[in-house]
Amino acid sequence: MAGVLLLAALYAAANYATLPPPLPSHLATIAAWKPSEAWLYDRDGRLLDSSRVDFAARRLAWVPLDKVAPDAVTALVAAEDKRFRAHHGIDWWSVAGSLRDRVEGERTRGASTLSMQVAAYLAPDLAMPGARGWLDKLRQMRAGAALERAWSKDEILEAYLNLAGFRGEAQGIGAAALGLLGKTPAALTRDDGLMLAALLPNPRAGAEEVARRACALAREKDCIRFAAAAASMLGPARSLALDPGLAPHLANRLLAQPGLKVATTIDANVQRLAIRALRRQLQGLGGTRARDGAVVVAENATGEILAWVGGIGGASTAPFVDGAASYRQAGSTLKPFLYALGLEKGYLTPASILDDSPVQLDTASGLYVPQNYDRAFKGPVSARAALAGSLNVPAVRTLLLTGVEPFRDRLWDTGYRGLTQDGDYYGYSLALGSAEVTLIEQVAAYRSLALGGRWSPLQVRKGAANEAARATTTPQAAWLVADMLADPNARAGTFGMESALRLPFWAAVKTGTSKAMRDNWCIGFSDRFTVGVWVGNLEGDPMRAVSGTSGAAPVWRDVMMALHAARPGRAPAMPRGIEARQVRFEAGIEQPRREYFLAGTGMSRVAAAPALARRAKIVSPVSGSVYAIDPDIPIDRQRMMIAVAGEVTGHRLELDGRELGAADARPMVLAGPGRHRLRLVAPSGRAVDQVLFTVR
Numbered sequence: 001m002a003g004v005l006l007l008a009a010l011y012a013a014a015n016y017a018t019l020p021p022p023l024p025s026h027l028a029t030i031a032a033w034k035p036s037e038a039w040l041y042d043r044d045g046r047l048l049d050s051s052r053v054d055f056a057a058r059r060l061a062w063v064p065l066d067k068v069a070p071d072a073v074t075a076l077v078a079a080e081d082k083r084f085r086a087h088h089g090i091d092w093w094s095v096a097g098s099l100r101d102r103v104e105g106e107r108t109r110g111a112s113t114l115s116m117q118v119a120a121y122l123a124p125d126l127a128m129p130g131a132r133g134w135l136d137k138l139r140q141m142r143a144g145a146a147l148e149r150a151w152s153k154d155e156i157l158e159a160y161l162n163l164a165g166f167r168g169e170a171q172g173i174g175a176a177a178l179g180l181l182g183k184t185p186a187a188l189t190r191d192d193g194l195m196l197a198a199l200l201p202n203p204r205a206g207a208e209e210v211a212r213r214a215c216a217l218a219r220e221k222d223c224i225r226f227a228a229a230a231a232s233m234l235g236p237a238r239s240l241a242l243d244p245g246l247a248p249h250l251a252n253r254l255l256a257q258p259g260l261k262v263a264t265t266i267d268a269n270v271q272r273l274a275i276r277a278l279r280r281q282l283q284g285l286g287g288t289r290a291r292d293g294a295v296v297v298a299e300n301a302t303g304e305i306l307a308w309v310g311g312i313g314g315a316s317t318a319p320f321v322d323g324a325a326s327y328r329q330a331g332s333t334l335k336p337f338l339y340a341l342g343l344e345k346g347y348l349t350p351a352s353i354l355d356d357s358p359v360q361l362d363t364a365s366g367l368y369v370p371q372n373y374d375r376a377f378k379g380p381v382s383a384r385a386a387l388a389g390s391l392n393v394p395a396v397r398t399l400l401l402t403g404v405e406p407f408r409d410r411l412w413d414t415g416y417r418g419l420t421q422d423g424d425y426y427g428y429s430l431a432l433g434s435a436e437v438t439l440i441e442q443v444a445a446y447r448s449l450a451l452g453g454r455w456s457p458l459q460v461r462k463g464a465a466n467e468a469a470r471a472t473t474t475p476q477a478a479w480l481v482a483d484m485l486a487d488p489n490a491r492a493g494t495f496g497m498e499s500a501l502r503l504p505f506w507a508a509v510k511t512g513t514s515k516a517m518r519d520n521w522c523i524g525f526s527d528r529f530t531v532g533v534w535v536g537n538l539e540g541d542p543m544r545a546v547s548g549t550s551g552a553a554p555v556w557r558d559v560m561m562a563l564h565a566a567r568p569g570r571a572p573a574m575p576r577g578i579e580a581r582q583v584r585f586e587a588g589i590e591q592p593r594r595e596y597f598l599a600g601t602g603m604s605r606v607a608a609a610p611a612l613a614r615r616a617k618i619v620s621p622v623s624g625s626v627y628a629i630d631p632d633i634p635i636d637r638q639r640m641m642i643a644v645a646g647e648v649t650g651h652r653l654e655l656d657g658r659e660l661g662a663a664d665a666r667p668m669v670l671a672g673p674g675r676h677r678l679r680l681v682a683p684s685g686r687a688v689d690q691v692l693f694t695v696r
Contacts, residue, residue, distance in 0.1 A: 020143035021123040026155040029122065033062045033162070038255035040247060042268040043304075043462055049251040050243050054258040057165075060174035061259075065158040068173055068185040075193030077157070079217045080200060081114040084157070089115040089148035090141045114160045116144035121163035161185075166196055167203045167234075178243075180233045194218050195229055207231045246271050249310025249322035250460070263462040265304035270297055270563070274307040277558035279314065281535070281551075287315025290520070290543045290551060293535040294323030296443045297559060298458050300450045300528055305443075305460045307559075311538075318538040325440055327418050328519045328534065330433035331512030332390045333442060334411060336449065336481045337473075338398055338431055339387045341410050343598065344477035347401040350384040350484055351583050351595045351606050354394035378493065380589050380608045387481070388490035390511065392432050399431040411435070414445045414455050414472045433512055442523050443532040449508070450525040452575065453478035475575040476598055482508045482572065483596060485524070500553035503560055505568030511553055517542040520551035524560070526569030531559050616646035616663075616688050618680050623691035629673065639668040642678065650683040671695050 024032065036054040039061075041047055052058075065073070077084050083091050094111040112120075119140065120126040126140050147156060166176035173196075177185045181192055188196075191214075198213035199205065205213075211230035215223030246268060254262045274295040282293055291314070297307035310322035342348040356378045378391065386394035399407060405423035407430060412419055418436045419426070426434055440458060448455035453473035459466060484490060485508035488497060495501055501509050501522075509524030519536040520543065533552040536543060543551065560569075579602045583595040586607035597603070620643040621627070629638060642653055644663045651663040655678050660667045663680055673695050680689040 020119065020139055020146055021125065023119060023122050023143065023147055023150065026151050026159065029159060030062050033059070035059045035061050035259045037061075038251075038258060038260035038262070040251045040255060041261065041263045042266045042271070043264065044268070045263070046268045047244060048246045048264065048266060048268060048271065049248055051248075051251040051255040053255060053260075057171045058169040058175045058179060059171045060178065062162055063158075063172065063174045063185050065154055065161070068161060069188040069193070071190040072185070072188035072193030072196070073157070073161070075190050075217070076161070076197045077114070079194070079197035080117075080160075084114050085153060087113060087115075089113060089144035089146070095141075112140065113144055115147050115156050116140045118156050118159045118163060119143035119147045121159070122147075164200065165203055166199050191218075191225070191229065195226070195233060198230075207234045210234065244268075246275065247308055247310075249320075249324065250308045252320075253322065253325070254461070264460050265302075265306065265462050266308060266460070267306045270306040271309065273562045274309045274559055275312060277555045277562075278309055278533070279312045280558070281555045282312065282314055285535075285546060285551070288544065290535050290537060290546050291315045291317060292321075292323055292538045293533065293552070293555065294326075294439050295555060295559065296324050296439050296532045297563070298443050298447055298530045300447055300525065300530055303444075303447065303456055303458050303466065305440075305458050306529075308460060316538065321538045323439065323534055323536075323538060325438050326538065327436040327438055328536065329514035330435055330437045330442075331514040331519060331521055332392070332395075332433055333437075333510055333512035333521045333523055334416075334433045334435070335387055335390065335395050335431070336485060336510055337410055337414055337445065338395060338402065338407055339383060339484070340449070340453075340473045340477045340481045341402050341407060342383075342398050343480050344474050345402065346598070346601065348383050348398065349595075349597050349601050349603070350382065350480055351585075351597070351603060352383045353380045353589065353606060353608055354383055354386050354391075354397050355379070356381050356386065356391050356393050382490075382585070382590055382606070384484045384487065384490045384595070385493060385590060387484050388487050389494035390491075391494070395431040396428050399428055404428065404430055407431070410472070413470075414448060415457065416441050416445065433514065439521075439532045439534045442521065443530050446510075446523045446525050446532065447530040448472055449478045449482050450527070450530055450572070451478075452572075474577075476577045479572060479575050479578065480596060480598075482525075485510055486571070489593075495549055499549045500557045501549065503557065503564075503569070505564060506571040507560060507569050509553075509556065511549065513547065513551075517544075517546065520546055522552035522556040524556060526560065526564060527572060528569065529560070529563050531556055531563070533559070614646040616644065616648045616651055616680060616682070618678060618689050618691050619643040619645045621678070621691060621693045623693065625691075625693040627671075627693065627695045629695060636670065639670045641666060641668050644680060648680070651688070652681050654679040654681055 034054065036052060036057060036059045037050045038053050039047060040049045083093065091111060091113050123143065126143055161173040163172065165171050167180055170176045170179045173185045176196055177183050177188055194214045194217050195210065197217055198210045207230040211223060211226040214226045247266060274297060278293045278295050282290065292311055294311060295307055295309040296305060298305050308324055310324045311319055313319045377393065381391065381394060404427060408419055408423040408426060416437050444455065444458045452475035453471055454469040455472045456467050456469040486506055488502045491501065507524050507526045509522065512521040518540060519534065521534055523532040533555045535551040577599045578596055579599050580594055580596050581602040581604055583603065584592045584605050586605065589608065621640065643666060648663040653660040653663050653667060655669055655671065656676055660669060675692065675694050678691050679687045682688050
């Protein structure tokens with residue numbers, strides 16, 4: 001009786017010691033599977049890019065058994081568990097062979113079945129380091145048998161193919177096939193299956209060992225092909241060969257969780273053509289001139305982004321920075337919104353004359369002296385020619401009309417959210433684009449002009465709710481600005497008649513170059529698309545020998561031409577509230593033309609205001625100027641010329657109460673160190689203007 005009790009106790013102890021852990025169901029295993037990757041798709045479900053999110057192991061999506069090539073599966077099963085379909089979780093023939101080898105003192109063979117290995121993957125404590133005792137083995141065998149009772153053979157095989165570690169961090173047939181062989185699991189061959197099976201006993205094995213084992217599994221004498229295949233498979237780390245890598249910057253922005261699948265509004269075809277155009281241009285410029293660029297394409301009607309190219313790598317020293325979303329100085333690209341504000345308020349018409357001549361403005365930080373890109377001045381020009389030709393001084397004079405703060409507010413309303421300071425912070429340089437903007441903001445803003453002055457944010461996630469568009473300027477002002485930007489004759493004085501900005505169909509476009517040639521922009525739109533291009537160096541160093549039409553503009557042209565290959569762009573319909581007039585310019589300022597005006601502001605004859613119509617004022621020196629006496633120059637050679645403007649007949653000048661003579665004589669004066677007051681006095685004796693300046 002005592003013996004029976006002892007045997008029962010021993011059995012109970014052994015049963016408890018070898019009791020396997022509870023195992024999840026097949027469905028629960030799939031539900032718990034967490035890929036290390038996340039995937040980005042275009043508007044038609046085509047893969048754009050993927051991003052590694054979890055770095056613990058390289059796992060792709062769970063691969064169903066019927067998505068793995070049968071020949072490869074057969075090769076893997078034959079190598080790992082040739083009686084898999086016949087046993088019930090424990091291969092007793094293999095167990096017996098292993099015991100015999102142990103008794104005879106030979107190297108023991110592994111007796112683990114696929115079922116036992118899957119059980120160990122599902123319950124890692126079954127295969128913990130040091131778990132080599134006979135109780136541990138019995139526990140694994142019981143777990144394999146339990147799994148066979150709960151799962152089908154195909155479910156076990158499918159789980160094995162997904163859970164097995166093949167090489168390094170590559171877990172599962174999906175990661176192994178793509179990362180090691182550059183194929184999908186469905187495209188694997190028998191030889192591929194043999195190569196992967198050869199890795200399983202020792203995933204860190206070298207190419208020679210893997211080739212030798214694959215050849216043995218194939219039972220062939222000629223193993224040359226396996227040697228070559230193993231060397232290729234285990235060569236320098238592969239990327240996932242079937243990942244097109246079309247939108248890495250957007251993928252990094254949107255793919256934040258493992259297993260995430262994000263559908264976007266991107267069109268893979270448009271993305272590719274934008275990449276090609278940008279790569280071709282940057283290769284042509286060369287890394288010593290410009291290393292980086294970005295392209296964004298949006299559909300006007302929907303606001304959906306069709307291409308988001310944050311960079312192409314190449315010679316870039318900052319390839320992971322997203323050029324499409326980086327804040328850069330805007331240059332002249334903000335001018336259309338300044339002129340739209342002036343037109344809307346009635347301060348300007350496209351035919352209004354603006355003076356493109358030197359000007360000095362007194363600011364809190366000193367004198368502001370704007371200059372044009374070519375450092376030349378064109379004299380009186382129309383607002384149309386000033387905007388289309390991107391002249392700086394007329395833009396600053398327009399800002400004097402509108403005011404800096406209203407212009408800053410208009411830019412904020414148009415989506416430029418980098419302008420977080422008030423108008424005084426930016427000053428008059430805001431007219432020339434001293435603020436920082438992103439390419440995404442630029443495309444959204446220019447799209448608002450294409451839509452008659454209505455702005456809404458762009459969309460890049462497919463199916464995202466659209467924000468209602470809001471009016472930022474009047475349809476009339478937006479149409480006039482678009483017409484000015486689309487006028488090749490108006491821009492000819494600056495860019496010539498055959499620049500990259502001229503297309504064989506209607507399109508409005510504006511270039512911009514920031515201070516010290518650090519950024520080059522080209523933004524424009526047709527009736528259907530808005531395209532923005534930025535070229536520069538993401539690290540902020542200046543470009544060399546790159547201008548507005550030689551940097552970003554050729555990319556813009558290539559993309560626009562490709563987008564409109566089937567149907568050219570069409571000019572937008574003229575809105576109500578616009579009138580057309582034939583305009584003649586006096587003194588040959590510009591050629592006669594048909595011009596457009598807000599209703600009620602049209603004119604047929606334009607002339608510069610005569611001196612008699614202009615207020616008498618002191619032009620130089622500018623109030624607040626500080627001059628320094630140079631000790632190396634004779635003092636009598638350091639006289640200052642006084643310049644005045646307007647009708648000054650009969651007026652005289654006074655310096656510190658001392659009369660200098662007639663104002664129209666443009667006297668030269670010598671002012672000593674100290675603070676001075678210069679007054680312009682009318683014939684009546686009344687001072688009509690005065691400036692204060694300092695000499696040191």
